[in-house]
Amino acid sequence: MKNVAVYCGSSSGNRAHFAVAARKLGAELARRDIGLVYGGGRVGLMGEIADAVLAGGGQVTGVIPRQLADLEVAHQGLTRLECVETMAQRKTRMEELADGFIAMPGGVGTLEELAEVLTMQQLGTTDGPVAFLDVAGYWQPFRTMFAAFAKQGFMQQRYVDNLIFSDNPADLLDLCQEFRPLGPKWQRG
Template sequence: MMRICIFCGSSAGNDPKFAEAAVATGRLLAREGVGIVYGGGKVGLMGIVADAALAAGGSVTGIIPQSLVDSELAHAGLTDLHVVTSMHDRKTMMADLSDGFIALPGGAGTLEEIFEQWTWGQLGIHTKPCGFLDVDGYYRPIGEMVARMVENGFLKPEYAAMLRFETDPAALLAAFRAYVPPPRKWLPDAGKVKA
C-alpha cells in the first residue's frame, strides 16, 4: 500500500476552507487505498484529516512524541499509533514509513517538516515526492520564493520542479504516482577537478 505523509497545522486556522481541504484530502486518500502517516495528534487540521480518512475506511498511522501524549494531544482512534522519544525520532519514522509528503496549511512546524523532506530528496537521502496543497493561495508565496531561489542562482530548476503546488489533492496524488526524481544534488565525484 502506498502511504503519504501529511504535514499540517495543529490548529484548524481561521478559514473553513482549510478544514474542508483536510477533509477532502483524508477522504480521497482513503478512497484511493492510500494510507496516511502523520503526527498523531487529535487537534487542528491534523485531527481533521485523520478523522476524515478513518471515517472513509482509510488507514491512518500516527507518530507522536511522549511529551505530546502526556499533554493529552494523541489521537486515540488511529489504525496505528507509535509513541517515540523526540521530535527528531518522530520525523525520521514518518519519513521511513512514507512514500511521499504533502503539506496542507500549517505554521512553522509544517514548513520545517516539508522543507526537510525536500532537502533530503535533493541530497538523494530518499527519492520520494513532496508537494503543497495550495488552499486558496495559502502557499503561493512559497512557490514565488522557490522561483526566486532559481532566478538568483541558489536552486537548480530540476530541484525546484521536485516540489508540486496543486489546489486539488487528486492532482497531487496523480503527480506523486508519476513522479520521477532528478539526479542527486551532490554525486560522489562532484567537485573533483578533471585531469
C-alpha cells in the same frame, strides 16, 4: 505510493476551507487505499485529515512525541499510534514510513518538516514526491521563495520545477503518482 506523510497544522486556521480541504484529502487517500502517516494529533487539521481517512476505511499511522501525547492531544482512534521521545525522532520515523510527502497549510512546525524532506530529496536520501495542497493560494509565497532560490543560484531550477502544487486533492495525488525522482544534486565522479 503506499503511504504518504502529510504535514499540516495542529490548528485549523481561521478559514473553514482549510478543514474542508483536509477532509477532502483524507477521503481521497482512503479511496485510493493510500495510508496516511502524520503527527498523531487529534486537534486542528491533523485531526481533520486523520478522521476523514478513518471514516473512509483507510489506514492511519500517527507518530507523536511523548510530551504531546501526555498533554492528551494524541488521537486514540488511529490504526497505529507510535510514541517517540523527540520531535527529531518523529520526523525521522515519518520519513521512514512514507513514500511521498504532502504539505497542507500549517505553521512553523509544518515548514520545518517540509524543509527537511526537501533537503533529503536533493541529497538523494528520499526519492518520493513533495507536494503542496495549495488551499486558497496558501503556498504561493513559498513557491515565489523557491523561484528566488533558483534565480539567485541557491537551488537548481530542476528541483523547483519538480515540486507539485495543486488546490485539488485528487489532482495532487495524480501528480504524485506520475512523479519521477531527479536523483541527488551531487554525483560521485
